[in-house]
Amino acid sequence: MTDSRKTNSVIVHKIYEIDNPERETEVCVDIRGIVCQFYCHMKNSLFILLCVVFLLGCDKGISPNDSLVDRKPGFAGSVAFVSSWPSNVLEMRIVAVPYYPVDSTVSELIGKFLNGVIKSSDPLSVIGDSGSVQQYTFFLDPGNYEYVAIVQRYGQNYYTDWRVISIYGYTAEHPTPKQVTVQPFQFITGIDFTVDFNNLPPQPFKP
């Protein structure tokens, strides 16, 4: 209902009732049914929700015990250099490859490294000479690594100037690499290498 009164200077409108009371009643009946149904569902849902919240209150999420720093899988050992060093030892790293990388180019292998397929250790020291021995530690993901080797960068081009200077398990008598298997939370020691710059192992790379 609309009430409109006009005085000398004021127009007053009052609109305080709906246009069609019957229609409103019909809708209300329908809605009450829906509300009741939902109310029952909601009551149950609310109870379940409170239980879930209570249970979640016991879970604190991340904790210091989740640290992987002390439980990181990996291996360690020594690197013995048995000949004099060339002048171009710019960088040396231990790499672990899950497969034998035969017929791969250096670029392809670096691509695999950047994608995380090939793992690399922190750099070894590039100060040393014949007779020096370095200890190393290499943290990496658990898995089977068929080819574990030491690589040397001999030039300024990060993308091409690499060569293999030692392969784990490779000797003149046993000229195949030895697999290293790292289990979850397992840290292996005794993965030792010998490097002879005068007698390098076969290079797996295509030219």
Added chain:
Amino acid sequence: MKLPVISILMMFFFAIHVPAQTGLLQGKIFSAEENSVLIGATVVLQRTTLGAATDHEGRFIIRRIPVGTYTVVISMIGFHKKVLEKVEIRDGDTTFLSIGLIPSLVQAEAVVVTASKREQSLEEVPVSMSIVDAKMLEQRATITIDHALRYVPGVNMIQTQINIRGSSGYSRGVGSRVLLLVDGMPLLAGDTRETIFEAIPAFQVERIEIVKGAGSALYGSSALGGVVNVLTRPISDRTETRWRIYGGIYDKPAFEAWRWSKKTRFMTGEMFSHTQQFGDLGLIMAASHMTDDGYRENDWIKRMIGYVKAKYILSAFRTLTVASNVMYQKRGDFVWWKNVKDALSADDNQRGYSVTSVRANSSVFFKQFVNNDLFYEVRGTHFLGDWKRDSTFRPDVNSSRSNVVQLETQFNYTASETHQLTVGLSGNGDQVASNLFGRHVGFGAAAYVQDEIILGPRFTTTLGIRFDLQKVDTLPLSQQLNPKLACLYRLDEAMTLRGSIGRGFRAPSIGEFFVSTSASGIRIVPNAAIKPEQSWTYEIGMGYSFGPAGSLDIALFRSNFHDLIEASFDTTFAISFQNITRARVVGGEISSQFFFFDRALSLGFHYMYLDPFDEGEKEVLRFRSRHLGSVNLSCEYSFVTFGTDFRYVSRIERIDENLVRLAPIHDGEVRVPIYLLDARVNVNLFTLGIPMRVGFNVNNLLGYNYVELIGNVAPLRHFVLSVEGLF
């Protein structure tokens, strides 16, 4: 050049000085059902710039209305809009209205402006959209608006980086795939195109509108995954001063090993705003100051914001609005943890760094109603970003200064009863000077047109297209054409069906083109060859109203992304930004809100499922969660409101392994699902006649420890007491 300036001055002169016969409209708005006054109802004289909102007594007043006959529109969320035609305004007279609004069966009668760049009812919007209103911001003690966005269905935040429906992962703050607007104008940093939420004065925000899905057909670059439009408070026609103070403390860390400081960690803030009318000039002045000790080492913040907004009513059909906002901030820079055993301590290499920044944003808006069918708005904005990161321990300083200028003219024309046209032209200029990005300039220009066509009493369709040109320095010109098509079908009063297809793009930022630095021994090099990212978004949805009992919204969506830009190694063993990824994100979203006991109790459920797939790498996309859910409960009894928000985000399946490996971030792999419960009590003393509100919030009530971003524990449980008042 002189002629237009003189014309504009003359136009203002005449607008100010031409004597006019005017009258006054005042009145009271109340709920027709409960007979209680309605606070915040909007009263607008259609086709004019004149309007007002009701005060805490439900009263409004509109002055200096030119004599004539007007259509008055009264609206408020939750009530049927009331349209009064032929309301007469006489010279020197007062016209009084006392209007009772009827509660709406369809709850979603909110008026929004972002979906079509014009005012329309939310139920007319043919795309998925959410709203965060001022009440929600107040009740959740919002300090920066990114906190409020965490509660929005379909939105996931990774620290301050926003992700709508899986569009974004984490890109180290560079290149937002969601466009942030303030009052309709973009607010992205000129150098990195990142969102700077802290630069927005949260105390002055009226509401936030979030449009989900590609929006480049209207908004251009960066609207790849959606648009967030922050709308500031209109200037009230009454003199009032609002203030809010808050203080809070962080709970002690749950583990002894994490207790890096013996001191209690506090947060405090003060903010005020004053509104006054000087004739036809309305003014808001506001300032705020906040400090946060931080719950982590080197994570402190000190921030000040000054804000001014002035609106001059040039005539009943013309307004000029000017706004300016300046933020000064100094904060510690916690980049990532030492390791999870020492998770609240900064990594040794990041100790002692701090970031000082100034962000200043100024805008001008001129709006004119030409006639009953046409109005236009000319708007311009300037955004200055200036930051410096330095260290007390190392001679390591990075800094950047950027300026962004944007201009836009928009025409809205009602061509006929069935065609509503929106046409616009825009241009922008960027300038950057930085030791990271170099010195560069960029330009852009765009034109857009949209037609909303009423094809029948139940069916409307929207067609739009926008053409963008972008040029940075001497790089080749980049051009983009972004169309959209959206349809809305109203099955009956309660149910609507909608569908939309739209294209989005994001032009690379100057930072992505030209960054040159090194980190952790790895070189980061420029790449001038990157192209804009693109997306296509498809959506079908349904909205259903249960009348006073609540509402339900369901949407199914798919987004295809092309040429996504990510930082990656190039052939020289260096990192650069490259177009490397194609991806698709398929998902569904269900959102519902139910009301009980005369709306005294409300309960909302939201759930979103995502299948984010990297088609290049054939793996799940990085930094996306598959499941997002939330439940919110609000209970109002007399002047006390109690509320809780529970949020669940499933564990991020895949992170940036290279970042963890090469940074290195120790224990960077550690992450868990997110279960977050916030609770609040608000005492509204306004209803007792005391103009104050007291709020107590407990965030992260369960004391649950989680990471949004790798190597960063999210805020611990903290308690905030806030008091807000008005005089």
